[in-house]
Amino acid sequence: MQRQLDTVDMTLNMGPQHPSTHGVFRMVLTVDGERIVAVEPYIGYLHRGIEKLSETLNYRQVITLMDRADYLANFNNELTYVMAVEKLMRIEVPERAEYIRVILCELNRIASHLMFYGAMGSDAGVFGTAFMYAFQAREKIVAAFESVSGARMMHNFFRVGGVRDDLPRDFGPIMARLIPQLRQSIEDCHNLLGHNEVFIARSKGIGTIGPQEAIDYGLSGPALRACGVAEDLRRSDPYSIYPKLDFRIPVGKDGDCYDRYLLRVEEMRQSLYMVEQALEIIPPGPVMAQVPKVLKPPPGEVYVRTENPRGDLGIYLVSQGGDKPYRVKVRAPSFCNLMALEHLLRDCYIADCVMVLGSLDIVLGEVDR
Amino acid sequence: MTALGPKEDNSLAVLLGQTLEGVAAVIEQPQGEAVVTVEPEKLVSLCRRLKEDPGLGFDYLRCLSAVDYGDHFQLVYHLYSMAYGHKMVVKVNIPLEDAVAPSVTAVWRGADWHEREAAEMFGITFTGHPHLVPLLLEEGCDEHPLCKSHPMVALRPPRNGDS
Numbered sequence: 001m002q003r004q005l006d007t008v009d010m011t012l013n014m015g016p017q018h019p020s021t022h023g024v025f026r027m028v029l030t031v032d033g034e035r036i037v038a039v040e041p042y043i044g045y046l047h048r049g050i051e052k053l054s055e056t057l058n059y060r061q062v063i064t065l066m067d068r069a070d071y072l073a074n075f076n077n078e079l080t081y082v083m084a085v086e087k088l089m090r091i092e093v094p095e096r097a098e099y100i101r102v103i104l105c106e107l108n109r110i111a112s113h114l115m116f117y118g119a120m121g122s123d124a125g126v127f128g129t130a131f132m133y134a135f136q137a138r139e140k141i142v143a144a145f146e147s148v149s150g151a152r153m154m155h156n157f158f159r160v161g162g163v164r165d166d167l168p169r170d171f172g173p174i175m176a177r178l179i180p181q182l183r184q185s186i187e188d189c190h191n192l193l194g195h196n197e198v199f200i201a202r203s204k205g206i207g208t209i210g211p212q213e214a215i216d217y218g219l220s221g222p223a224l225r226a227c228g229v230a231e232d233l234r235r236s237d238p239y240s241i242y243p244k245l246d247f248r249i250p251v252g253k254d255g256d257c258y259d260r261y262l263l264r265v266e267e268m269r270q271s272l273y274m275v276e277q278a279l280e281i282i283p284p285g286p287v288m289a290q291v292p293k294v295l296k297p298p299p300g301e302v303y304v305r306t307e308n309p310r311g312d313l314g315i316y317l318v319s320q321g322g323d324k325p326y327r328v329k330v331r332a333p334s335f336c337n338l339m340a341l342e343h344l345l346r347d348c349y350i351a352d353c354v355m356v357l358g359s360l361d362i363v364l365g366e367v368d369r
Numbered sequence: 370m371t372a373l374g375p376k377e378d379n380s381l382a383v384l385l386g387q388t389l390e391g392v393a394a395v396i397e398q399p400q401g402e403a404v405v406t407v408e409p410e411k412l413v414s415l416c417r418r419l420k421e422d423p424g425l426g427f428d429y430l431r432c433l434s435a436v437d438y439g440d441h442f443q444l445v446y447h448l449y450s451m452a453y454g455h456k457m458v459v460k461v462n463i464p465l466e467d468a469v470a471p472s473v474t475a476v477w478r479g480a481d482w483h484e485r486e487a488a489e490m491f492g493i494t495f496t497g498h499p500h501l502v503p504l505l506l507e508e509g510c511d512e513h514p515l516c517k518s519h520p521m522v523a524l525r526p527p528r529n530g531d532s
Contacts, residue, residue: 044505051490052514056521215428215451218479229451236454303432303447303458316434316445329434331447339482368505 009037012350016045020123020354023364027341031350039345041338046368054328059085059160059295062325067154069330070366072115075101075108075145076308077366078158083239084304084317085160088297091289097162098241099282104148104157106271106278107141110182112309113264113271114138116361117189120261123358124199130192137185144174160295162288175279182272190265203257207344207356210255217340220333221311222263223360227255233307244281245274257359264361296323310334310361332366381455388422389415403457409470412461413497416476419448419459426450427457430473433483435491437517442468442491463493472498490515 015026024045030038050069054062066077079101086093114134121130142152147168149155157164168174193199209219211227224231232249234242250266252259297319305314311333318327337360344356381403385396389405396405407415419427427448434445446459463470472495473480484495485504492513495501503510513519 044503044507047505049514052519052521216478218430218477231451237456305431312431314432314447316432316447318436327434327436329432329436331432331434335482336479339479 007032014353016042020358022119022357022362025357025362025364025367027353029345029350029353034349034351036345036348036350036353039342041341043338043364043367046364048369050369051328051330054325056324058323059297059325062328063158064154064156066330067156068365069332069369070308070310070313070334070363071153072112072363073108073309074153074155075104075158076112076306077313078155079105079240080304080306080308080313080315081317082158082160083306084302084315085295085297087302087304088300088317088319089160089295091161091291093162093289094286095241095283096166096285097287097289099278100163100167100287101158102241102245103275103278103282104145106274107144109271109309110186110268111138111141111145113268114141114185114189116264116309116358117193117261119361120355120358121193121199123354124193124202126193126196126199130189133185133189133192137182137189140178140181144171144178147171147174159288159291161291162286166287172279175275179272179276183269186265186268186272194262194265200258202352202355203261203359205254206257206352207348207359208254208256209340209344213343214255214340217343218336219311219340220336221308222260222267223311223337223340225250226252226259226263228253233305233312237305239306241278245277247274257355260359260361294323296321305331308333310363310366311337330366330369332369334360334362334364334367335369338362338367381457384424385457388418388425404460405457406460406462409461409463412459413471413473413476416446416459416473419457420476425455426452427455428452428477430477430479430483433473433480433487435487435493435515437465437491437515439517441465442493444470444487444493446473468493469496470494471496472501474498489513492516 009030009032012029012031016024026042028040029036050065054065063078063081066081067074070077114137118131118134146152149157209227211229214224214227228251230249230251235249247270250263252263299319299321301318303314303316305312313333314331316329317325320326345353385403396403419425427450429449429451431447431449436443442463444461448457461470470493472484482504484498485501487493488495488501489503489506490513
């Protein structure tokens with residue numbers, strides 16, 4: 001006669017100081033043997049009160065806080081905020097400034113996705129190689145950013161009404177050198193991981209989510225497109241000069257870790273293509289609109305959203321007159337994507353946990369704000 | 370790819386008017402975006418209707434923000450429909466004292482953390498939320514820092530080891 005053994009679910013703590021949690025993030029896993037039954041994420045370790053601080057600073061100073069929300073996509077964050085203020089004040093931005101913004105944002109998307117690539121490689125167990133390849137390429141982009149804004153990160157470069165400076169005189173030659181190098185790097189990176197049998201075995205069919213659930217959870221960006229939803233704000237709610245650029249929106253079909261990886265590789269190629277087009281047709285002219293010395297938007301509210309590397313970044317800005325925002329709510333893509341973690345991890349093995357988290361590509365700076 | 374393009378808001382206003390008939394709601398369009406203000410008790414049934422109506426299909430909750438206006442809180446729901454590209458805003462006003470609002474997590478699961486954040490930052494209670502515990506603030510913190518009445522100071526004095 002066989003007797004049923006009494007089994008008890010075990011609780012396993014992971015983080016906040018864990019190398020693969022991409023920052024300070026803690027989750028408590030309930031496991032049945034090797035299988036994850038439930039997960040409870042704990043966030044807030046990086047909470048700096050960006051929304052409250054924004055209410056005490058004037059409209060220009062808030063740009064520096066947005067740099068620090070998603071610190072891997074600084075330009076994209078700045079863009080969303082300045083677009084919100086511009087919409088509230090009805091400021092027309094000079095065309096050249098729009099081009100400069102898009103060029104920098106798309107380069108930033110590549111830099112951010114390269115960071116994702118390196119980190120995901122480390123999560124899969126190829127520590128060092130993938131990371132170093134990605135960082136070599138990212139370093140070149142960051143150096144180009146430095147030549148434009150003077151800073152490698154935290155640029156504080158976009159202004160309400162345009163950008164701080166024109167592009168440096170040698171930006172053309174810099175990009176002419178950089179673009180072929182980047183194109184080669186992206187392919188090198190992809191060849192290293194994308195066709196690797198071990199990597200495919202560890203990511204294919206892991207952490208899947210269907211389109212209906214993804215929409216219900218509020219997923220956005222590559223994580224949403226990986227399950228087959230062709231939703232990209234650059235196309236579905238176009239802003240800036242994106243309607244003038246030709247690009248393709250890659251879409252996955254399985255919604256697993258491998259699709260999320262492949263999609264970002266394709267997005268890097270598309271971004272590079274967009275940068276090339278924008279550099280070709282960038283018009284001469286001013287880079288700043290006529291803007292009052294003290295920014296005092298009329299009372300009102302706007303909600304502006306843009307497509308960030310990590311997804312749909314929204315800023316809800318309320319003005320009551322005055323030179324400080326009344327309320328700034330940042331709808332951070334990582335924050336919403338992380339909510340789906342409990343769904344993605346259910347029935348995974350403990351070992352897959354870091355892969356699934358890595359494939360979401362969260363930045364705790366914007367999760368916690 | 371026409372299904373993904375943003376539709377004319379005028380047609381949306383007509384659609385909304387038909388769907389919301391009988392529900393006491395105010396529709397205004399300040400900047401071309403439909404805004405519906407609703408009583409807290411009717412919020413969940415309205416949201417469910419907005420999501421399930423085949424002509425509207427607001428299946429995506431983009432953002433849930435709370436604003437402290439000094440004499441009342443306002444909850445702002447930014448909705449989007451993936452199928453039609455419609456955008457709209459639902460607003461609910463709740464009093465400062467006895468700040469209670471119904472939870473919409475049963476309609477959109479993505480409302481979960483947004484509501485938890487609003488709950489701890491403003492002290493709003495969301496009835497029907499499955500797990501309304503603090504999200505971002507330090508454990509044991511019972512202040513609501515995003516309220517306008519809360520001063521802009523550190524929540525606790527610095528300790529040894531703080532940089």
